[in-house]
Amino acid sequence: MSATVRKAPVITVRPEPENLPEPLPEPAVEELRLETVLGALSDPLRLTIVRKLLLESEAFDHSCGWFDLDRPKSSLTHHFKALREAGVTRQRQYGLERRSHVRVADLNARFPGLVDLVAVWTPRDTP
Amino acid sequence: MSATVRKAPVITVRPEPENLPEPLPEPAVEELRLETVLGALSDPLRLTIVRKLLLESEAFDHSCGWFDLDRPKSSLTHHFKALREAGVTRQRQYGLERRSHVRVADLNARFPGLVDLVAVWTPRDTP
DNA sequence: TCCTATGTACGAGTGCAATCGTACTACCTG
């Protein structure tokens, strides 16, 4: 019997505002697969995206321009799509913008603790 | 503030027996990288290996033949090496055999909760 | 000493993912 000491953040779940646009296609909670989610999170850029959403969100969801990522737009599209299709994030279309947020409640329900691991992650030192 | 309900297994840490052979090359605890570990665990076969080690170990570590995996030997070598190099497992040479066990304590120290997620994982239904 | 069992090393084939440039679409603003 080992007592797991929980370190810090324990990300809080934001309630969904009313009257949002429909989410883009995504897997349902029951369909989430650990191997797929882990695959989506095994990329440093995507970890950066998810962590920033978890720790620095100023609103419910954020457009891809909010992140300040130094990559071509088409690369960002690729990664945001990968996160959504794995079930890590939910994306909605607001006119021109496509905004993302992390499916914290769904991930906690299926994979408790995983979101917290991403929240405390730090990128590798670039030597 | 959300209280995370911890479901079940909470894998116990086996103490290392004395006088074991030296482990094969592996990353130190401080060197473990979340993205690398998640990448290693994003493969169903490797999840199967780790889960079996966690739940069905009869001894401290197990040779690759103990798992009953229907793959060529060279494929298995590949996956066991991937797990070791990511820091998920530790491998030791016992004469002919190379036995593996999961670095539960190290993983719990760096990524609390992750091992438990693997323990409750179940493979996808094969339709 | 030869045979078998366990597993590695190496190389080839395959496919997918990451990356990015370019062209395009859609919406908002004047």
Next chain:
DNA sequence: CAGGTAGTACGATTGCACTCGTACATAGGA
């Protein structure tokens, strides 16, 4: 309606990971 803005679609390239066959190495037993 013209321009700017946010982002997608598509295609090409590249590299890596998974898969596996074959050859090789080594330990232990008959």
